[in-house]
Amino acid sequence: DAGVIQSPRHEVTEMGQEVTLRCKPISGHNSLFWYRQTMMRGLELLIYFNNNVPIDDSGMPEDRFSAKMPNASFSTLKIQPSEPRDSAVYFCASSGPGQGGRGANVLTFGAGSRLTVL
């Protein structure tokens, strides 16, 4: 398995531009998570999907952020318009049901997308 695949690995954009980050979870995993990592705030959960349905988006900073999961093998995180304070590393992670439902907690992370907004 190729693991969780994220693209792009690096993105540099100017303030006000739209940014789209992409994620392909591990085949067979039914849970998908988007995290943001910054020096100041550490790892923050932005949104959680289960079976392609958004279950918890309470971590999404504001309306400029949106996420979709049109099918089991693809998810996007969009920022429009982007701002310098959105600069961070964005991680996608997926997990499967595992045994007794505990697998949901065992996350496999992608390599991350480093976003710089100028």
Next chain:
Amino acid sequence: AQSVTQPDIHITVSEGASLELRCNYSYGATPYLFWYVQSPGQGLQLLLKYFSGDTLVQGIKGFEAEFKRSQSSFNLRKPSVHWSDAAEYFCAVARSNDYKLSFGAGTTVTVRA
């Protein structure tokens, strides 16, 4: 809500020496506990996890961790570190059967020759 504290921001250890990273959690019931490692420019990789049973758990890369309920701790240990162990280490906790992981702030490990 559960929370995780990693008291040490940065640890420097000599190659071949032992390593212990501290993790304390705040949660009323028995939590699910995890240690992840992040190498520079990479995502997080699961080292080990504790759900129940034996309180000493073995992980990958020669790491182990011990769950101590009385101390609300889940410290990570390795008897002899290698230069490749230089990375950032994150402790995480979740409520049983809850998807939401709470991560600690991380401990950066530097290995000197």
